[in-house]
Amino acid sequence: MKKVIVIGNGMVGYKFCEKLVSRSEFKEIRLTVFGEEPRPAYDRVHLSEYFNETGADDLQLASRSWYESHNIDLKTTTMISTIDSIHRTVTDHKGNTYCYDKLVLATGSYPFVPPIPGADKKGVFVYRTIEDLDAIKSYALKLKENGRSTAAVLGGGLLGLEAANAGKELGLETHVVEFAPRLMPRQLDDNASSMLADKITGMGLGIHLNKATKHIAGDDAITGLAFADDTFLSTDMLIISAGIRPRDQLAVSAGLLIGERGGITVDNKMQTSNPDIYAIGEVALYNNMVYGLVAPGYEMAEVAADQICGGDKRMSPSIDMSTQLKLIGTEVASFGDPFIENESVSVITYENKQKGIYKRINISKDGSKLLGGILVGDSSDYNTLFQLYLNEMKLPEDPEVLILGSRDGAGSALGNVLDLPETAQICSCESVSKGSICGAILEGNCCSVKDVITSTKATTGCGGCKPMVSDLVTETLKSMGKTVKETICEHFELNRQELYDLVKVKNIQDYDTALNEFGKGHGCEICKPVLASIFASIHAETANRQPAIQDSNDKFLANIQRNGTYSVVPRVPGGEITPDKLMVLGAIAKKYDLYTKITGGQRIDLFGAQLYELPLIWKELIDAGFESGHAYGKALRTVKSCVGSTWCRYGMHESVTFAINIENRYRGIRSPHKLKGGVSGCIRECAEARGKDFGIIAVDGGWNLYVCGNGGANPKHAILLAEQLDDETCIRYLDRFLMFYIRTAAPLMRTAPWLEKLDGGIEYLKDVIIRDSLGIAGELEEEMESLVDRYTCEWKQAIEDPEIAKRFRHFINAEDPDENISYVPLRDQKMPKPW
């Protein structure tokens, strides 16, 4: 067995392991990996996401069990202190010695702290590891408790701006201090930098350029920065991000050749001056440069793995430094030579100060080649431009269309993505070429974007190449004569509307028949809920009839929560509730020890019910006059109301009464996505009705009806469908609108994107709903009427039927509940114990 040791378990060190285990030669290798940090390698590129929702586990590149399953001996929290290159051993800080045949140094870099007096004061941090981030976070929290909240970042480069974003995420007033006259001096020119600075300032961050920091002020903890121009910036903490330095001390002690300004000198095989020792990633000095980007690091890992396996892969002679990223909400990209300016180059720029967009491309004088460029504020052209540059492709006759878009709207400047050369590198992080993406499809191994990702790993790094991968997949499939149609899943080559019509016309009653007649295979978690929703819309059946095809929540008529328990939401139509009913909710919550919270839809959510408790809780709720709130379904949720003319001195109409009527009319109705409504008693709009799928606002002479104000992650305002309606007309239009949406939308498509995709938009919708241009208005009304008439409370159904009640047991062979559920206190209530 050949013994291979890797020192360093960062992104590149991990990539080396990944590349090595994929080789057939790996079975003859014993791999040992040393990492100084307590956890296995994680994604440093997305480190600032650690402050939003992402936990440390989400950043992890592979779990410990991955290393175990490949027999890799991973030793974390272990520092290698010496290398004996003569006897080929390494020794860790505890004095244990390990032999190697081949050694790979992937020790990475450390943050450079400039020699500024006072850098050792409390409140001064660097930004590199999860531990650094934890320290920053806890210091920031302490500051905030003491009423202080200012942070400064030293360094306006790429990483500095990332750190500034982290400061902003922590709720601090954040300032960026840069020595150079512009931000991101290595990637951006003056105009791009000032556009970026404007955008960032607009986000509430302070930018201070041309600032040489003289010393860090404060007695014990930092209080501010004194600059050489005699100005001063008060700050409660400082994050230093002034560049990186290769961690080459080990190599120095091992006598390896080191560059003048640090970094272990390597050749194009990643070999150091000692042929048994390789260096990869940010510690390696290749072409007399240290590369702080992931893509070249990954390429180095692949080269080293290949060399150790006896191959002869070499590093590319020139390293591409192109980058594309999102900084503080702003897209920034630079590629090729972004600055080049001389007599053989033409520069084309586009600037839109109002929108904060700057684009620059550098083109050879003869117009034949793209040499580089910069994009700020809108980097949607990046993939195209990058490919044109990288593959030295021929440019269009008017190269300005590359950044201005062609006037006739004739699509991408690239023409067809299939025109790219086979060798074009589409995913730089994972070095996946166009050839391997298209090949995977042409050879019949893959037939969707998902397949291609699984098979090639493209898009799994930074994800920036996803649009291009998706285009390539679509175009390749088209070129093979396969229709690229939005089908539901591999089991049904139909879209939702087609399936809806078939089920209706052929009067299909159950999932198995639908699958046998129109599909293939045995179904999955995508097509089952789609058909469940279609059956509910056509036959008014509840989720109890075919439990096996219901989505996770519908199956148990409750919302599954983080720890596998459920939440319970009874219907409170229009948000109107009596004190007696409120007390019932309180008593039940107390009895079953449920965490209680008011929802956004004017009702009450009770969390933490175990599966077996659901029927018990619902029995009590139903006895007290409640019914299912369908909070678990893609169904009508609530119709929110303001108090309206009965109490409000401004109210024009009775908004609560109308909201209750509408909610009761549409309760239980399933739809492609969840539905919410709102009724406001006057134009002050206290019910926020225009932020709902349908919104009704009282005006002089009746109700104004707005529709499609639910865009999910991209908020949309509802658009006016009809004005000054009386109650009946308003409900008639609503019936038609809802039924038309239920019939035609794609699965999980909310109303706002549905309207956007509707040819002709709101005017077309008005034609269908108001002027009945399709002649289906009567049909839509009848269908809705039949759903309304056949409404049943599915929880009432469930507790009355002992067969259904069986579903709510945790074990089939024991009465015990799940013993693994545990809670921790949260204010005066409780929450699931964190993972």
Add this chain to the structure above:
Amino acid sequence: MQELLKKYNSVKTFEVKNWFRAGTIDQFPSDSGACVKYNDKQIAVFNFTRTNTWYACQNLCPHRLEMVLSRGMTGDLNDIPKIACPLHKKTFSLIDGKSLGGDDLSISVYPVKIEDENVYIGFTD
């Protein structure tokens, strides 16, 4: 919580030392799952009525370590029978327990046999 995962190790039919009777077939809902308690283990058992086949795996989803897989949806990916976790829809092959979503998560699977309307799960302990 990682300790929980260590309790579960895949069992192959030839390794079975103990066939545990989990119940009768009519106790198990069609084309879905149910959870069986075996000592301190929770095992999800799936009744694929359409193909008249049965599978068993750990009830613990390895992604977020909750006892939920028996409440997930069954199905197939190119004829590989699979289970989708009800929490985040991670899917796993019920043949070898491997993730079908391209990550390196996996679950332990256990053999199931049906004799005289009884459902047995195979264990080595």
